[in-house]
Amino acid sequence: MSSSAGAGTDTVAALARRGLVKQTTGAEALGRLLGEREVTFYLGIDPTGPSLHAGHLVGLLAMAHLQRAGHRPVLLIGGATARVGDPSDKDDMRPLLPVETVSRNAALMQRQVGRFIDLERTVIVDNAAWLADLGYLDFLRDIGRHFSVNRMLSFEAYRRRLQTGLSFLEFNYLLLQAYDYLVLHREHGCRLQIGGDDQWANILAGVDLIRRVEQAEAHALTWPLVTTADGKKMGKTAAGALFLDPERVSPYQFYQYWINVPDADVAALLALLTLLPDEEVAELGRLRDQEIMAAKERLAMELTGMVHGPEEAAGARETSRALFGGRGDRHGERDSMPGATLPAAELEPGIPVADLFARTSLCASKSDARRLIQQGGARINDTRLTRVEETIGLGDVRGGELVLRAGKKRFFRFLVQ
């Protein structure tokens, strides 16, 4: 047990200060346990998508905190449960995923998780190992008998779904997750499961199952579901989820997401999603008005650094400063701005601006490009375009490139060759 992390009885309190605690199976009992010994705990992630996204960050940070406090993480990849779908917090049924997709996703996720916790000291398991070949009759007899349908139906998660429809398949998710916990308890001595508060019922089901079957005590800890101050789901961008995979969301875009977070969320996010010391979080959280940009920059740096590495983070910061800060040189933008090459031959006769914009990710269609220009949102090399009919030729190229811009924040670079 490390003594530096303020471990001991106030591990729970430390997590709570970070906003990482919503419910536990008893702060005192859990705190005592965490203070007394190295505790094996687990977090389950279902590999339903091709990449982890911002919504997974809280769990990864919670894991990181606990590992630093001297506890032993087990990462459960829900290779089997991903194919069922958790009905909690969902209005609709998930599509069933093919096996190959799930295992590919699982492999990608492990890599991303390694940024947050020390995989050398982490046990990684896939519940397909014990769920895939589970006999239905055995499961019903050994596990199913411990569950009361009456009680399950009273859970909030199910009650809501009863309005819209809930398949038997989804209804069983809770049993499977409870069984996971039991297996991990038996095989790895797992005594704590952590998760988002939407997992509370599922986790408790496991706690109960372990008590009944093993007569042993197991614990649960959930964190609040994160929403932004304006009530939206965190980590959702207009384009979709904020993925951790740089192929899907570039480090620059990732950085930009965090620097654009609403003022009202900054303090909470610093606590929740960084490993900065409490005092520093408090200090940054006090900044207001224009000064708050410093706190946002710190938040973006910390997160981008953790997810993509310090160099990428620094690059994203430089680009952002160059683009949004004072004028000056714009070398940093080169690596992170979306772009394409453009043969000089095409520019020779001149290209109508609307066509040029329509070819980029800035505009969905030519009509879209026309609208952009008509509304004064289109620029090339910092010059606002006013007429749709205008054409761009070789004479407009600056330093071998054309920088197109839509609105304040969206850029695209053509390298002219």
Place this chain on the structure above:
RNA sequence: GGGGAGAUUCCCGAGUGGCCAAAGGGGGCAGACUGUAAAUCUGUUGGCAAAGCCUUCGCAGGUUCGAAUCCUGCUCUCCCCA
């Protein structure tokens, strides 16, 4: 299995024969104001060779000069009963 309701543009939701590329709201995008924030105001939000043309109201046919709207079949969803 029986009875009922429904499927409209990114989402919700109006529209029951022409005035409908389709009200209104949400979301998105852009402009103003700012701090790359929020709030607010304004514009915009199917595509194109653009005062015009083409594609879109679950799918496939049909009636009609004309269909999101009427008819037939199909698919799917929800509700009530079993």
